[in-house]
Each structure stands twice: as C-alpha cells, then as structure tokens.
Amino acid sequence: MTAATGGVTPPRRRGPLRRSPLVHLILAVLLLAVTQTLLIKPFQVPSRSMAPTLEVGDRILASRVAVAVSAPGPGDIVVFSRPDDWGPPTERTLLRTLAGWVGDVVGFGPSNQDALVKRIIGGPGSTVRCCSAEGLVQVDGVPLVEDYVVDDLAFIPGVNDCSTTPASPRCFAAISVPPDAYLVMGDNRANSADSVVACRGLTAPQESCARFVGREDVLGKVVAVMWPLNRVGVFSDDGR
Structure with a gap:
C-alpha cells in the first residue's frame, strides 16, 4: 500500500556504508584533519621560555585563520616552524614518527611538527633595542x-x-627587522633561546647576531590554553 491509499510509507533503509562505524571514523578523522589544516590546531608547549604565560606541557590552540586573514603583529x-638557523631539527625514532603522525591528524598526543x-616583539621594518634607562625593551624608540x-x-x-662594563645581559643594540619577518622573544626572558639570545650584552650594532621568524614559518596565533583544566583560558587580542 502507499501513502496515497492510506497506508504508511516504510522508512528508507540506510545503505551498509552509511551504517559502517569505520566510515564514520574515517569521516571524523578527515574532519579533524581539515579543521587543523585550515582553522585551528592544538600544540603542546615544549619549554619554559614563555613561562608563566605558558608552561611546559600546556595544550594550546593556535588559530590558522587569524594569521591567514591578517598578518600577526607585536604582542x-x-x-x-623552527627556522633552519634556530638549531637542528629534533631527531625521532620510527615509532615516535608514527605516533607523531597520528597525533598530527587527531590533534592529541605527540606531533612531528618541530x-x-x-x-x-618587532614586526617587519621595525627597530628593536634594549634597553631604555629603566631597562625596558624599545620598539622604534617607544x-x-x-x-x-x-x-x-x-x-640596575x-x-x-647598558653603559657599564660589562653591560647588563639584558642589553642589546638596535636590530632592524627584515621585511616579511618577525623578532620574537620569550616571556621568560632569563631563560629563553629567542631572536636575541646571541645579541645579549652586546651594545655595538651587530645585526648578524639576531635570528628572525619568517612570515611563511608562522603556523598560527595562540588564542587559548585548553589543558590542563586549572590553566584553561582565552587570550585577548594583545596576547594577555
């Protein structure tokens, strides 16, 4: 019988592929992969160079959209990705590489991305130096x-x-940031291998001591800490 004659149309039966848990799993993994490639990706903080803002082991979310629609800026x-002049890549065993591949796809566990x-601190074309009379980093004199x-x-x-001999290790001479590059520093200044680590204590201009991060190396802007639970929080636009 049909609905037209007063009967009830039987429900459509789903095909075997639509019922398959394996298909659902594959689709979920593909969705995760696309989300991490285009929208937002989790990372694990590898060191204390950003402490106390970020601690070792924190799981953070980095927005790919934020750096795709506009260039990141100071703050x-x-x-x-680790630039070539920031040291050799991390060595991994085959098993660790396989585990990292899974972690990169699902967003949890180890990662193969170095x-x-x-x-x-300084964007393209800016000049960064330290320090002011009060010991502050200056960008374009501010x-x-x-x-x-x-x-x-x-x-002190x-x-x-910066006028004493030896100079304070906080000091470094003026550094001009190249086009399409950034000068970056860790919040834990006393324990951060950052753009100016080889320039500290040098009060005469030696721009070759600085190392930069290219625009193409930026993977995302950190927008939140999602783990551990006692550190969960969202960052404002100025990274605070």
Missing part, C-alpha cells in the same frame, strides 16, 4: 610595558646597565 603569541612558541615578563635578566640603572 601576539605565535606558533612557528614547532616553537614565542611572542612577537619603551614597551611588558607586565607578562616575570623573570627578566639583571639590570647606574650599576649594571
């Missing part, structure tokens, strides 16, 4: 107020500053 915390996380820096290098005006 942003970014995840980036990624670092730092805060952008001192930065960096309340996120808790553990900084020693600096008139006793251990």
Whole structure:
C-alpha cells in the first residue's frame, strides 16, 4: 500500500556504508584533519621560555585563520616552524614518527611538527633595542610595558646597565627587522633561546647576531590554553 491509499510509507533503509562505524571514523578523522589544516590546531608547549604565560606541557590552540586573514603583529603569541638557523631539527625514532603522525591528524598526543612558541616583539621594518634607562625593551624608540615578563635578566640603572662594563645581559643594540619577518622573544626572558639570545650584552650594532621568524614559518596565533583544566583560558587580542 502507499501513502496515497492510506497506508504508511516504510522508512528508507540506510545503505551498509552509511551504517559502517569505520566510515564514520574515517569521516571524523578527515574532519579533524581539515579543521587543523585550515582553522585551528592544538600544540603542546615544549619549554619554559614563555613561562608563566605558558608552561611546559600546556595544550594550546593556535588559530590558522587569524594569521591567514591578517598578518600577526607585536604582542601576539605565535606558533612557528623552527627556522633552519634556530638549531637542528629534533631527531625521532620510527615509532615516535608514527605516533607523531597520528597525533598530527587527531590533534592529541605527540606531533612531528618541530614547532616553537614565542611572542612577537618587532614586526617587519621595525627597530628593536634594549634597553631604555629603566631597562625596558624599545620598539622604534617607544619603551614597551611588558607586565607578562616575570623573570627578566639583571639590570640596575647606574650599576649594571647598558653603559657599564660589562653591560647588563639584558642589553642589546638596535636590530632592524627584515621585511616579511618577525623578532620574537620569550616571556621568560632569563631563560629563553629567542631572536636575541646571541645579541645579549652586546651594545655595538651587530645585526648578524639576531635570528628572525619568517612570515611563511608562522603556523598560527595562540588564542587559548585548553589543558590542563586549572590553566584553561582565552587570550585577548594583545596576547594577555
């Protein structure tokens, strides 16, 4: 009988593929992969260079959309692929590589991406130096107020500053940031291998000591901490 004659149309039976848990799993994995490639990707913080803003083992979310629609700027915390001049890539066993491949697809577990996380201090074309008379980093002559820096290098005006011999290790001479590149630093200034680590204590201009992050190396802007639960939080536009 049909609905037209008062009967009830039987429900359509789903095909075997639509009922298959394996198909559902594959679709879920593909959705995760696409989301991480185009929208947002989780990373694990590898060191204390950003402490206390980010601690070792924190699971963070980096927005790919944010850096795709506009260039990141000073104050942003970014995840980036390790540039060649930032040291050799991490060596991994075959088993670790396989585990990393799974982690990169599903977003949890180890990753094969050799990624670092730092805060952008100077954008393309800017000039960065340290320090002002008060010991502050200056960008284009303007001192930065960096309340996120808790553990900084020693600096005592008139006793251990940029005019004394030896100079304070906090000091470095003016550095010009190249086009399409960024100068980045860790919030844990006393323990951060960042763009200026080889320039510290040098008060004469030596731009060859600095290392930069290219625009093409930036993987995403950190927007939130999602694990552990006691550190869950969202960052504002200025990375605080």
